[in-house]
Amino acid sequence: MMDLHCHVDLYPDFDEVLDDIQRSNFYVLSVTTVPSAFEGTVRLTERLKNCKTALGLHPQLAHQRKNELALFDELAEKTRYIGEIGLDGSKGFKEHLDDQLIVFNHILRSCEYYSNKILTIHSLNAVNDVLACLRKYPRAGIPILHWFLGTKSQLDTAVEIGCYFSIGPAMLNSARGRKIISWLPINRILLETDGPFAKHNGKVLLPSDADMILHYLSSNTGSSYFEIKSTIQNNLRKIVSS
């Protein structure tokens, strides 16, 4: 199984998360929030062959770290995985949307040069803008919308332009999250935790907790746990082998 959005380097107890990845043998995408953190984060998990480090510049840091775009371009050839990137239109961040757009568009444009990237994308309160950027750069790579909280019509647009969706146990905490999960086409679903920021029942999530989603989906769709698991595993295989 998998956790396609996890801030491995930010866990207060690093051994615990490393242990969890090793024991579960999950395919883990270790996302970063600034390019200057990329190489250090690669070193943290280099002995784990199923743990991949993504190169990112988080939208909430775009206005402070846009000067790291040159470093982003320099490092982009070192990994197939890009994230955390995207836009954030929430309070406290929407006033920096201009900087966020400069950073996000720059990154998508850079990714088009490679054409095989896999992108994990933050779109909180900025779904329309994110989708408009993705339309502008259709060859940037395979977009995975992480913790998507848009409307049904935004979701339909995202599906139409080829987005995947990584969903995690924290989405089960709210009625809205559960509603959105019920709209998702099963062949576009991937798993994540967004640990250590995301929690479920008050507990910080570890990568192997992503498994909870499989149980949830099987009890809500009538398909067996193993059917769901094999479909979602297949979704990952499709994007990785494309």
Ligand SMILES: [Zn+2]
């Ligand atoms: Zn995140």
